[in-house]
Amino acid sequence: MILRDVGRRYGLRGPWVLRGLDLDLPAHTLVRIEGANGVGKSTLLRLLAGIDAPTEGRVTGRPRTAYVPERFPAALPFTATGYLVHMGRVHGLATAEAAARAEEWLARFGAAGHARTPLAELSKGTSQKVVVAQALLAEPDLLVLDEAWTGLDMVARDELDRAVAKRVADGATVVFVDHGRSRLAGRADAAYRLEGRTLTVAAAVPPGDPGPAVRIEATGQASAALPSGLPGAPGVERDTRNPAAIQLTTTVAHSDPLLHALITARPPWHITGLSRLPVPVPAPASAAAAPGPDRRARPATPTRAAGSPVRGTSALMRCQAALLGRSQRWLAPLLLYAAVLGIGVQAGQPLLDSLGYAAAALLPVAAWLLRLCVTQEPPAARAVTAAAVGPSRAHCASLITGLGCALVLGAAGTGTVLLISEPVSTDHTVTVPLLSAALAGLLAAGCSALLGAAVGALCARPVLHRHGWSLGATVLGSLLALVTDGSPAKAAVTGLVSGSLTGTVRLPLLPLAAVLAVAVAVAALTSRIATLRE
Structure with a gap:
């Protein structure tokens, strides 16, 4: 898939969101898109997924595509399985095959117990599992993930990591955005940073980099002890003037399960503050040093034909x-x-x-x-x-x-x-x-x-x-x-x-x-x- 001089406006005649983008996305490639909030990452992913057309430029060679949005609604009058079967048929699968794959992916994400639950009754995390499952059950040649890990528990996040690696190994192209810089660190073939409406090559995140840190402020009963085995082994600081107040420092990847552990503890802890600690961002590398896949070592895999x-x-x-x-x-x-x-x-x-x-x-x-x-x-x-x-x-x-x-x-x-x-x-x-x-x-x-x-x-x-x-x-x-x-x-x-x-x-x-x-x-x-x- 190739983008050449692609630009996109807000609406039909609004200001430019993106302009002059050139991007090659060959098969067998995992691509990370970085950038601050509001710079157009979601707009770029929508262009890649074919949801929106570019205002200028051209996009060629788009294969069969599946997309996971940042937020998925629960306002559809289907059960989890019913929605997945419908989407499987839309992707070109037979009904029986779509039902079998829906059951498989719900089980892999730990949501098999909600297969017959109406979407409107699912939690945000379970709804996210359903929308990720619809993207994976069709085995797309282009998988576009916009903050797909948000709201998933640790087991489901690890399963999605493995699924992404499997799709890339099978010849697909995967493009993703995630707020944690440690997500799939060291696995991405290419990383790009979106700034000033254009793409620049970003420095790769080394494996094991914990990414940005998060500080959680909480209060509890003066005699309450923290639960044992907190996710991520956070650093703990206590306020000497207020023994009931604590500050915990952890990584973005462990922040959601840590918040859940504090809120569900007995007695529960009350969250009074949540902030992300600044970390230095590596300067963009030059285009000549751009990380990318070794295309000579990876023979191109022909794109499978889409459904009728x-x-x-x-x-x-x-x-x-x-x-x-x-x-x-x-x-x-x-x-x-x-x-x-x-x-x-x-x-x-x-x-x-x-x-x-x-x-x-x-x-x-x-x-x-x-x-x-x-x-x-x-x-x-x-x-x-x-x-x-x-x-x-x-x-x-x-x-x-x-x-x-x-x-x-x-x-x-x-x-x-x-x-x-x-x-x-x-x-x-x-x-x-x-x-x-x-x-x-x-x-x-x-x-x-x-x-x-x-x-x-x-x-x-x-x-x-x-x-x-x-x-x-x-x-x-x-x-x-x-x-x-x-x-x-x-x-x-x-x-x-x-x-x-x-x-x-x-x-x-x-x-x-x-x-x-x-x-x-x-x-x-x-x-x-x-x-x-x-």
Whole structure:
């Protein structure tokens, strides 16, 4: 994988975050990215993972990729195993293989007991184990880890260290960021420091370097003794003026388990302060002395072919549909559509009039369903999916899922109208052919669903992010799509209503062709924007 003169802005026209980056990432390589908070490390990792597209420059040769974000949400309506199986299928695995690998990785990280636990009930540490497992179960050729060790216990951290080493030995490229400089010290083939929007070569961290130190201040009962066997064997200082106060000094790697040991002790210790002690940072080495892999000693391993695009898109759609169904957010638009049909369509009314009414009512409901599908994933979960298949395909899968739900709802509404309406003209003097009317009603519903989907796609992320603006634009856009002259949906509905006056069935073929062109153009536009902005 190669980056050439890559730059990235905040948004589409904001200030530059990164600029002029050149980076080669061959196979069999472990690469560390360093830098202070806020300099763009996460942005660089998102570019490497393919979640974001560079504003300038080019990225070539990206292999199959898996990504672990810094923070993973627990707001997905799946169990741990259910989520991992869905992601395994997205990565191209068969369902049985994905389930087997999910079970294996949960066991290796010590989370097998939470396999059937809903993600929303998991602790932060266990949620982190799940997101790390989804990245490893697909055996990616490029593994991107953004603070992946944060929140893991010592056993899980050691397991992740071994998994990273195994992926590199098997020919993968692993790029990682971690706040502890001792993480994988001595194993990295290359280390780069991000400063001033550009990359410089960083000095390697020697094996055994403990990294930065952390000072923990705590208070307890005056007679309480510290628990035995504290992680990391920290240095202890007591305040002679306050025997209940202590200061412990340890490394970053041991700080989390040490805090846990103090808080869970009996009696517990109360943490009153936590600070990182400054350590000297080695000056960057020159580019000529850049650490890097010995490419001559390591023959290149051919990249394994990714899963079928059709299979991956199908898996994405199944995942999106399951996410929508389990969240029950579909219930509100369904009830709205049912209520509108219940008010406007009565038994014995002329068939074509009722079909036109049902098709018109479907348009705002389709826009609503589209908005639900493209916004239902939390940003971190969406980034994980985008890294696996690309942001364009991930966004397209959301659009297709929302449109599919709208089409199913439109077909159900059309079927209901056919059952209860009379196949006659408005004045009840002309008999309307039932099969032709059913086809015309389905095509009109398809026109409304497609145009509603286009409105919903243009009024949600990645075009509009603020909820208030998005909601208002969706309502206004749906109204205009129904009443504006030249709208394909209005033409299809009007054709049904006017045909009811004479009992003539007009198939809305021209409006359907026009709305198909609009929907495809909107899908292509929004999918492209999805690669440029979150």
